C-alpha cells in the first residue's frame with residue numbers, strides 16, 4: 022500500500038513514511054493510492070475477534086510495510102482492558118427509538134481521541150526506534166487532543182511532547198488530566214494567552230525550518246493518516262456487534278468538527294462495510310452541515326466561530342474534509358487543487374452539481390444542533406433510558422433521531438463522557454456528572470506545568486533546553 026497526495030504533488034510513500042509527516046509537500050493530504058476491499062467472507066471471519074485483533078486485521082491493510090507480528094504486538098499493546106476501562110474496549114449500549122451508543126470514550130482521557138492516539142503512541146515509538154531517530158512533538162490544545170496525545174506518548178522512548186495550553190482557560194478536570202502527568206518526556210506549558218495565540222507560536226516554530234529540523238519537531242494533529250486508519254477499526258467493530266448476518270445495513274451518526282471521525286466512516290464504507298447512512302452532526306458551527314445541504318463549502322474565520330457547549334466541535338475549517346472531496350471529484354488531484362485555490366481566492370467552492378451523489382452514492386446526510394437542542398436531548402435520553410450522555414454525543418443523538426429508519430440500527434458515536442463537560446450536564450439536569458471511580462481524586466493530584474508568557478522566544482528557549490536529542 023502506497024500513499025499519494027490529494028493535490029498530486031508527492032511521490033508515493035509507505036505508511037511509516039507518512040506517519041511522521043504533517044501536510045504533503047504540495048499542501049495536500051496523504052491518502053491511499055487505492056482503498057483495500059474487505060469481502061463479505063472476510064468480514065464474517067472477523068466476528069468475535071477481540072478489539073485489538075480486529076484492529077490488527079484492519080490496520081494490516083493500511084500499514085503493509087510493518088511486519089505482521091510487530092503490528093499485532095502494537096495493536097495488542099494499544100487496546101487493553103487496562104487502558105480502556107472496558108472489557109470490550111468499545112462497548113455498544115442500546116438507547117431507545119432504534120438508537121444505540123458506540124462507546125468510544127472509555128480511554129484515559131474520556132474522549133474518542135484516545136481510540137486513535139493510543140495506537141499512534143505505539144506505532145510512533147516503534148517507527149522511531151526502527152529508524153534510530155527521535156521526535157519532539159509540539160502542539161497547542163484547548164482540551165481533548167493535547168491530553169489524548171500526552172496519555173498516548175507518556176513514557177515512550179525517543180519522543181517528547183511539548184503541549185501549550187492557554188492558562189486558566191480549560192476546565193479544572195481538563196487541567197488536572199494533563200498537568201498531573203509526571204513523566205519526564207511530557208512538558209505542559211501554560212501560556213498567558215488564549216488558544217489562538219498558543220497555536221500561532223506552534224505554527225511559527227514549525228515554520229522556522231532550521232529550528233524544526235535541528236530539534237526534529239513533529240505534530241500529532243488530526244490530519245495524521247494513522248489516526249484516520251485507526252478510527253476505521255471501530256466502524257467495523259460497531260457493525261460486527263450490531264449485526265448477526267452478512268450484508269445487514271447499519272447507519273452511524275457522528276458528532277463532527279474536523280471531519281476526522283466521519284472520514285473514517287467513509288473509508289470503512291468505501292472498503293465494503295455495509296453502512297447505509299453516515300449522519301453528520303454539527304453544533305452551531307455548521308459549515309459541514311451547510312455543505313451537505315447545499316453543496317457549497319464556505320469555511321469561516323475564527324471570529325465567526327462560536328464558542329458553544331460542545332466545544333470540541335467548534336471548528337469552521339475542517340482539515341480532513343479535503344480527503345472526502347478528493348473521492349467526491351473522482352480522485353482528480355488537479356480538481357482538488359483548483360477547489361482549494363478557490364477557497365483561498367473567493368472564500369468558498371460550489372459542488373452543488375454533485376449534490377445528488379452525497380447521499381445516493383456516499384450515504385451522507387447531515388443536520389445541526391443548538392445549545393437548547395443539546396440540553397433537551399441530554400434530558401430526554403436520561404429520562405427515557407437512564408443513560409447520561411455528553412453534549413457532543415447529544416448533538417449526534419439529536420440529528421440521528423431525524424434520520425433513523427425502521428430495521429436499520431443507528432449507532433451514535435459517543436465521543437466523550439459526560440464528566441468531562443459536567444457544567445453543561447448540570448445545566449441540563451440540575452446536578453453534575455461524576456467521573457469514573459478511578460479518576461475521582463484526579464483534581465487533588467500534584468500538578469506539573471511550566472507557566473510562561475505567551476511569546477515565541479520563551480517557548481523556544483524551553484524546547485531548546487528540554488528537547489529529546
Ligand SMILES: *Cc1c(COP(=O)(O)O)cnc(C)c1O
Nearest residue numbers: 277278279280281282333436437
Ligand atoms: C474531536 C472531537 C469531536 C470532533 O471530531 P472530528 O474528528 O474533529 O470531526 C467531537 N466530539 C469530541 C468530544 C471531540 O473531542
